[in-house]
Amino acid sequence: MGTDNALGDFLRARRELVTPREVGLPGGGLRRVPGLRREEVAMLAGISAEYYLRLEQGRDRTPSAQVVDALARVLQLDAEGTSYLLDLARPKSRRRPAKVADKVPDGIAMLLGTLNVPAFVVNRYRDVLAANPLAAELSPLMRPGTNRLIVLFTDPAARLAHPDLDENVGSVVAQLRAEMGADTDDPRLQSLIGELSLKSEQFRKLWARHDIHRGGSDTGVIHHPRAGEMRLRREKLAVIGSDGLQLVMYHAEPGSPAAGALARLASELEPR
16 A cells, blocks of 8 residues: 555556646656656756655655645645645644444434335445445445445456446545545555555556545446336435544436336335
8 A cells, every 4th residue: 555655656556647738848768757757747846856866765754835836736636636735745643533433323223124115334445334225235345344435446246237437447546545645544445545555457457547536436336136227316425523434325227227226126125
């Protein structure tokens, strides 16, 4: 993960994704590195090559806001990427805040049982802490006790249930980076990223890009062996008073074939 030098890792990864042509430099000739050279980034940002080298190597970890803005411009970061870079450049507090236990509030647990759409609760590490029966039936990514990232990248059943997985998997990794921010020394995060990196080459490549994006598709295609293929809307609601818990719900446009398929599936799960 490069947690010892998160700022340098980010700068290097993003530098390698910018071509000379994109910043107005000639791109011909042999180049030993993908993207921009360190010296080119330094020149375009108006800082010395030696100082930029110190930043990438982790010998200087707190550049000024002006330097961060200049680097963000050269690396063509959007607002989210720039905010993330600023967060990495801030001096780190030695005192870590206490973490709230991953306990689903009683009211949210009760709500899950009353909703007539697939719904589940996840923590910031994408562990599914609770789900209603319709969600657990709909996809292996929604079953309590599973980690959505591990299943997403390692379970073939996930690809069968989510035909559009490859279209969205990059944004899933980018969201994880954005939500974790500069908290890269979190032991649970380290363990999760380590496991994913060992088990999935696709994850390793996506994580190494250091993409940052809090958004994501608000719809998803889900295939169920009996209900068929459904395009569903996805809503994420923060659970107030918790450490990053989210209530996630899937629903269909009223009157659509997907709404009918969901209703039929729900009726199958009702107690007889």
